[in-house]
Amino acid sequence: MKTLVTYMSQTGNTKKIAEAIYGELKGEKEIKTISEVKNLEGYDLAFIGFPILQFDIPPVVKTFLSANTKGKKIAIFMTHAVPEGFEAIHSWTGSYKQAAVGADIVDSFDCQGELAQPIIDMLLKSDDPQMKAFAEMGPLTKGQPDESRIQKAKEFATKVQAKV
Ligand SMILES: Cc1cc2nc3c(=O)[nH]c(=O)nc-3n(C[C@H](O)[C@H](O)[C@H](O)COP(=O)(O)O)c2cc1C
Numbered sequence: 199m200k201t202l203v204t205y206m207s208q209t210g211n212t213k214k215i216a217e218a219i220y221g222e223l224k225g226e227k228e229i230k231t232i233s234e235v236k237n238l239e240g241y242d243l244a245f246i247g248f249p250i251l252q253f254d255i256p257p258v259v260k261t262f263l264s265a266n267t268k269g270k271k272i273a274i275f276m277t278h279a280v281p282e283g284f285e286a287i288h289s290w291t292g293s294y295k296q297a298a299v300g301a302d303i304v305d306s307f308d309c310q311g312e313l314a315q316p317i318i319d320m321l322l323k324s325d326d327p328q329m330k331a332f333a334e335m336g337p338l339t340k341g342q343p344d345e346s347r348i349q350k351a352k353e354f355a356t357k358v359q360a361k362v
Pocket of ligand 1: 206207208209210211212213248249250251252253254277278279280290310311312313314317
């Protein structure tokens with residue numbers, strides 16, 4: 199069984215989760231950024247990870263999912279600044295299901311990631327009140343994903359691989 203972990207990460211949070219997942223996987227495995235992956239040919243399972251940006255999944259990830267995941271076994275992982283269970287979260291994360299239509303989505307995982315200080319500073323200057331509100335909750339995200347979230351990501355990896 200050959201497994202790929204591929205991810206997009208601007209400030210390192212999703213990369214931490216990707217590495218935690220990768221570390222747990224049994225069998226043949228590879229880890230790459232999404233921009234390094236041409237397609238999913240030759241992999242039996244692909245973990246695909248990204249951050250939530252502006253209340254949605256990143257456009258480049260949408261394109262990747264819709265071009266490459268039809269008929270493939272995939273597992274999704276995401277990081278976001280709001281705490282897990284935040285009421286609007288499903289409306290932001292849910293669009294991966296439309297983008298990956300036709301894929302066999304084995305499971306998904308999401309957790310909080312730190313909002314980096316340069317991003318806080320940038321968002322504070324935004325005219326969008328929602329973005330400003332994010333910036334104000336930025337300090338509460340410090341240190342995420344922490345060890346307990348990393349541990350949950352590892353358990354997710356094991357659970358997904360056991361299902362496939
Ligand atoms: C431009 C921008 C927009 C963001 N929008 C959201 C958002 O809508 N909801 C949210 O929970 N987090 C949002 N975030 C926070 C990121 O999802 C979070 O910091 C994530 O862990 C970043 O992952 P990375 O370090 O792998 O890039 C945003 C971050 C940036 C830079």
